[in-house]
Every structure is written in structure tokens, then in C-alpha cells.
Amino acid sequence: MHEVSxxxxxxxxxxxxxxxxxxxxxxxAVLRVGELSCVDPETLAFAFDLSCRGDPTLDGCSLRIERVxxxxxxxxxxxxxxxxxxxxxxxxxxxxxxxxxxxxxRLQTIxxxxx
Numbered sequence: 001m002h003e004v005s006x007x008x009x010x011x012x013x014x015x016x017x018x019x020x021x022x023x024x025x026x027x028x029a030v031l032r033v034g035e036l037s038c039v040d041p042e043t044l045a046f047a048f049d050l051s052c053r054g055d056p057t058l059d060g061c062s063l064r065i066e067r068v069x070x071x072x073x074x075x076x077x078x079x080x081x082x083x084x085x086x087x088x089x090x091x092x093x094x095x096x097x098x099x100x101x102x103x104x105x106r107l108q109t110i111x112x113x114x115x
Contacts, residue, residue, distance in 0.1 A: 003040060007047035010107060015057050017110055025113045026061045034068040034104035036085065041065045070102030 010031065018026050033041050045063055052058040073080045076094035083090065085097045 003043040004047045004051075006039060006105070007044055007051045010048060010063075011051045011055070011058060013107060014061070014110055015055070018057055018112055021112065023057075025056070026058050026110060027113045028062045028064065028111045030064045030066060030108040032066045032068050032104045032106045032108050034102040035070045036099060036102040037105050039105060041067065066108070068101055068104045071100040072097035072102075073100055 010029075014026055014029055018024060031044075033039055033044070045065060048063045052061050069082050070085065071080065071082055072085055074089040074092060074094060075096040075098060077089060077092040079089055079091035080100065081090070085099060086095075088095055089097070
């Protein structure tokens with residue numbers, strides 16, 4: 001369950017960012033999670049909530065998770081679209097894609113409450 005360690009690291013990053021920007025309570029944060037990131041968003045959200053409990057800066061912080069679908073480019077014919085990177089290209093049947101989107105795990109925004 002690597003989502004717990006990821007959630008703990010997100011909490012650290014949010015707390016450090018809040019401190020560098022004048023402190024205060026964090027109201028919400030937005031995290032972009034790619035379809036191919038091997039992270040379960042529901043488990044991550046649960047672990048995040050647990051990691052925030054009792055923290056004066058983060059207790060009650062809401063985490064909005066934005067799912068990023070996979071976007072691939074075929075190395076043979078340059079077709080672009082979503083799908084399974086282990087399947088054949090729907091346009092030419094070749095195997096082998098470059099992953100353009102879908103591996104993200106990025107903290108997008110942090111909203112601090114006014115002091």
C-alpha cells in the first residue's frame with residue numbers, strides 16, 4: 001500500500017509550501033493522478049485524510065484528485081490517443097508507444113485560508 005507513503009509525502013510538501021508562503025491553515029489542495037501512475041486515487045485520498053488528522057495546518061484540508069487519462073503516441077505511425085500501452089496500435093497494429101500523458105502525480109494547487 002504505497003499510497004500511505006505518497007500521502008505522507010504530499011502532506012510534507014503541502015506543509016512546507018504553506019510555511020514558505022506565510023503559514024496558516026490549508027483549506028484544500030488539488031492533485032493530478034495519471035491513469036498509468038499505479039496509484040489508486042481512493043486509497044490515496046483515504047490515506048491523505050488520515051495523514052492530515054491532528055495537524056494544525058492541515059486538519060480538515062480537502063484533497064481534490066483529478067484523474068489524467070493515458071495519452072499515447074505510436075512509435076510506428078504517430079497515431080495519438082488513449083488506450084492500453086501494452087496493446088497493439090489501433091491504427092497500424094504495431095506495438096510500442098510513447099506515453100504523452102497519464103503518469104502524472106503532481107500537486108497542482110494549494111489553497112491557504114486568509115490569516
